[in-house]
Amino acid sequence: MECCWPENLPSKPKRAIDQLIEGHQLATQLRSLLSNSLGDDESTLPPAKDLLLKILNSFQNSLMILNSDDPDHELMSPIPTKTHGTKSESSEGSCRSISTLKDRRGCYKRRKNTQTWTKDTATLMDDGHAWRKYGQKVILNAKFPRHYYRCTHKFDQGCQATKHVQRIQEEPQKHRTTYIGQHSCRTFLKAPELILHEDPSDPTTTDSSILLSFDNTISNKQDSHFLISSFQSIKQERKEEKPAIRSDDIITHTHNQSSSSDYLLSPDRTPDLDPFGHMPVLSESDNGDVISGVIVPPVDFDDDVFSFNF
DNA sequence: CCTATTTGACCTAT
DNA sequence: ATAGGTCAAATAGG
Structure with missing residues (x-):
């Protein structure tokens, strides 16, 4: 179901975020390096600076997406493993804390805004x-x-x-x-x-x-x-x-x-x-x-x- | 035994 | 209230 994700999943976004943060920091360092060696004159190196800003933007946007309040993402956190053949017990935790099997139905969110x-x-x-x-x-x-x-x-x-x-x-x-x-x-x-x-x-x-x-x-x-x-x-x-x-x-x-x-x-x-x-x-x-x-x-x-x- | 499909029930959006 | 989307038990197939 939509709300139930494998146990190992939450760590993946976290690792992705870590990587993005690191990338962001490195890009920031590169920016200051460029600024130091070439000065802040926009005209000196517009393409490189522009590119760098875009890279930084991209990192920021990715981080925002991963940290967003998107319900789909929120649901990714404390969810139990769903494994094959263990439907009854694996279904205990759900997006609704107190739940029976039936209660968990329809936990999915329709993704109106997905492409x-x-x-x-x-x-x-x-x-x-x-x-x-x-x-x-x-x-x-x-x-x-x-x-x-x-x-x-x-x-x-x-x-x-x-x-x-x-x-x-x-x-x-x-x-x-x-x-x-x-x-x-x-x-x-x-x-x-x-x-x-x-x-x-x-x-x-x-x-x-x-x-x-x-x-x-x-x-x-x-x-x-x-x-x-x-x-x-x-x-x-x-x-x-x-x-x-x-x-x-x-x-x-x-x-x-x-x-x-x-x-x-x-x-x-x-x-x-x-x-x-x-x-x-x-x-x-x-x-x-x-x-x-x-x-x-x-x-x-x-x-x-x-x-x-x- | 494991994985995929079928299908009725269930849930949400409109 | 209804239509559409999803779940999950039952079933089929390798």
């Missing part, structure tokens, strides 16, 4: 992350049920990413996947394979398109990395409701908040590590190209059409 983005796809695809299905729901006025997935590493690494997949009513051969939250887990992706599944009997493999749309704020580059990673590592999905990408897919990427595009387009926001130490799948320098500020994997998309709308 989400959707992807329409007609074929089976793997987005490079391990997902575990945790629910299925019939949606009002929808012909097809919605399938809910969470990151497999929710409990072992505290990864909060979830997604749900639903067939598109108007185009039943396609599926819409909505990603919620970003991965904080470390997962090793498979080597890029583009087309891994093409069922000749499946008409959907002949027509396919992918629509990516950002409904909410993309707050950092990890999102774009994660997004892009979707196209990098592909494996055959186990279930038919899990669609796969194809080389002839059309990819559209939209979102409606200008701040998001600011993030994506800003050259300042190009750290290769996110606050969680998640290693990005790609970086512009290695093998990615940048199209409209979004990194595109070095993938041979044949006749693909990318459309990025900001």
Whole structure:
């Protein structure tokens, strides 16, 4: 459940904070070093100083995030281990101190402000992350049920990413996947394979398109990395409701908040590590190209059409 | 035995 | 009050 985290988790944010504090201190030292050797004249070394200030800002922001009052973070503290097969006893402690099994239900908080983005796809695809299905729901006025997935590493690494997949009513051969939250887990992706599944009997493999749309704020580059990673590592999905990408897919990427595009387009926001130490799948320098500020994997998309709308 | 999926119950947001 | 999201017991599969 949302409120229950593995025992070892609280130490991780703490260590991350320690590292950030150390980084912050080192950056501060560097700043004074620069000031001493070059003076405080802004004109002497604007790029370096600017960079340094940004680094400091980044450290501060990361620390703020980790120390924030975000309920999701608050819940991370005194929580019992949830281990498999020990449901009854492991469930004792919860976000509600006096609790029975039933009381603990619904302890989750809906994350209204977490970023989400959707992807329409007609074929089976793997987005490079391990997902575990945790629910299925019939949606009002929808012909097809919605399938809910969470990151497999929710409990072992505290990864909060979830997604749900639903067939598109108007185009039943396609599926819409909505990603919620970003991965904080470390997962090793498979080597890029583009087309891994093409069922000749499946008409959907002949027509396919992918629509990516950002409904909410993309707050950092990890999102774009994660997004892009979707196209990098592909494996055959186990279930038919899990669609796969194809080389002839059309990819559209939209979102409606200008701040998001600011993030994506800003050259300042190009750290290769996110606050969680998640290693990005790609970086512009290695093998990615940048199209409209979004990194595109070095993938041979044949006749693909990318459309990025900001 | 362990892990993943199914599915009805439960909870929160609207 | 209702719809959508999540939990967790039961079940399935390797």
